[in-house]
Structure formats: structure tokens, C-alpha cells
Amino acid sequence: MFDYHVHSEFSADCTVTMRESCLAAIAAGITEIAFTDHVEHQHTDLGYGYYRIEDYFASVRAVQEEFEGQIRILRGAEVDFHTDTYDMVKTFIDANGQRYDFVIGSVHYGDNAQIIFQEYFEGKTADDVIYPYFDQLEAAIRTGWFDTIGHLDIPKRYFPKNLREYNPARYQERIEKLFAALIETDTAFEINTSGLRQTPKASMPGPAIVRWYVEAGGKLITTGTDSHAAQTIGAGLTKTLDMLTLCGIAQIGSFRERERTLVDIASLRSVDAAH
Ligand SMILES: [Zn+2]
Ligand SMILES: [Zn+2]
Numbered sequence: 001m002f003d004y005h006v007h008s009e010f011s012a013d014c015t016v017t018m019r020e021s022c023l024a025a026i027a028a029g030i031t032e033i034a035f036t037d038h039v040e041h042q043h044t045d046l047g048y049g050y051y052r053i054e055d056y057f058a059s060v061r062a063v064q065e066e067f068e069g070q071i072r073i074l075r076g077a078e079v080d081f082h083t084d085t086y087d088m089v090k091t092f093i094d095a096n097g098q099r100y101d102f103v104i105g106s107v108h109y110g111d112n113a114q115i116i117f118q119e120y121f122e123g124k125t126a127d128d129v130i131y132p133y134f135d136q137l138e139a140a141i142r143t144g145w146f147d148t149i150g151h152l153d154i155p156k157r158y159f160p161k162n163l164r165e166y167n168p169a170r171y172q173e174r175i176e177k178l179f180a181a182l183i184e185t186d187t188a189f190e191i192n193t194s195g196l197r198q199t200p201k202a203s204m205p206g207p208a209i210v211r212w213y214v215e216a217g218g219k220l221i222t223t224g225t226d227s228h229a230a231q232t233i234g235a236g237l238t239k240t241l242d243m244l245t246l247c248g249i250a251q252i253g254s255f256r257e258r259e260r261t262l263v264d265i266a267s268l269r270s271v272d273a274a275h
Helices: 018-027 053-066 083-099 126-143 168-185 193-197 207-215 237-247 265-274
Strands: 002-006 032-039 072-080 102-106 188-192 221-224 251-256 259-264
Touching: 002 018, 002 072, 002 102, 002 188, 002 221, 002 251, 018 032, 018 053, 032 053, 032 102, 053 072, 072 083, 083 126, 102 126, 126 168, 168 207, 188 193, 188 237, 193 237, 207 237, 221 237, 237 265, 251 265, 259 265
Parallel strands: 002 032, 032 072, 072 102, 188 221, 221 251
Antiparallel strands: 251 259
């Protein structure tokens, strides 16, 4: 199985070392892991300026050497995107994009660059949150800078109680425009399993959205746990592969030096069963 969304001590919100995560991943039957630390571009973000790129790459090289032959370790990044920070993100991607195996583009801020946390939702309807968020996501996809798009419907994870009635069917038309952009730019989106262990109790996104994507002709999916702790590495991936298979996705993305290949889920599942 592939865990393509794992944070390490190079993210401000994580203290787990890459070494601890690799040991946990091997124990969980993970065959490929991507360390995708936050690359923040919002000045107000707690993690702004935290990422130390050269130390990050040195740390990946060290675990690649230590665990050679046991697990494939990818150089990854979770790059925060917003149209307000477009030029900064572009500068980062132009300078460093090709140094990675795999780059996730994620939107963590809503309109007016306000953070997607509790105060952001005050006085807003679900539509007030979702539509501007999807506009940002579409802008991120249209750049063509990213291999995959992180946690496609993340607002559902942070919705306060009064907005928890989120139903993706309400946004189907808007989401289908996102799919068109994904397909045109040859960009994947991830199934982020962290939602399974948090409030929404469903992956981000869940099966309804995956089915619409398949109907639209989409084939490019990546899988990741968004782990900030060693014990969640690999969590929910088997369930996710089952869900994808039921939805008509037969393969998932594997990356090396920003080049994608598609791997049969059936072959991964036999690896999983062997553990
Ligand atoms: Zn994220
Ligand atoms: Zn993340």
C-alpha cells in the first residue's frame, strides 16, 4: 500500500521523526511512503517560514539509506495554494518542484485568506464556505503545478455542528467542473483517509465523489493518511482500496521524480494480504 501524505518534524504541527514513521510504515505493510511536509505561503499561518528545505532533503536521504530495500521513501511536499499567494507558490515550484518525487497542492484558506478553522465559519452557510473553497481549488488545479490535489472536500472536516449536514450532491455540478480541470491538466486527487478517523467519519473525498469522477472519465487517484503521528500511518488504506475498487477505480498513482505510473490495486492488495 502507498501512504503518500505523511508529515514529519519538518511540519510545524508534527513532531514525529521520519525514522519513527518509516518503522511504523514497514510494520503497517506500507511499501511506498511520501514525506509531504507543509510548505506554507500564508504569512499568518503558524507554520509560515518553518520549513527548512535543505534539512528536509538531507533527512529523507538519511532514511532512504537506512531503510533501503525495506520501503521506498519519496521526497514529497504539501504545498499550500491560494490565489493571493500565487506568485510565491510559483517561485517555490519553479525553484524546487523538480527536486521532489511528488507534490500535493492543498488549499487550507478560504476567501480573504482566512483560515479554515472555527472562526472562519461564523455567520456563514455551507455554500459560503464551499463555493469560494472550490474556486481556489480549481485555480490550484489549473496551474498544472501539482501531481495531486489534497483532501478535496476538507471543509467538511472543520464544519461546526450547525453545518454538518454537508451533502456533496448539492455541489455535484461544481465538483464536476473540478473534475474537468483535473482531467484537462492531467492532475490526480487524493483520497485522504484522515477524515475516517476524525469528525466526518468518511475519507476526503468519500465514495459519492469518486463515483462521479469515474463517470466523468477520471482515473488518477493517490492515497494518503495525512499522518501527523506514527500510529496513524497506513490507517484506513485497506478500506480505501476496497472503496476505490467498488467505485470502479482499478489503479492508483505511484510517483518517481514527478513521473507518474499507475499500479493495479489488485497487486497492492496481494502485498497487503501477504503481511
Ligand atoms: Zn492539508
Ligand atoms: Zn497534510
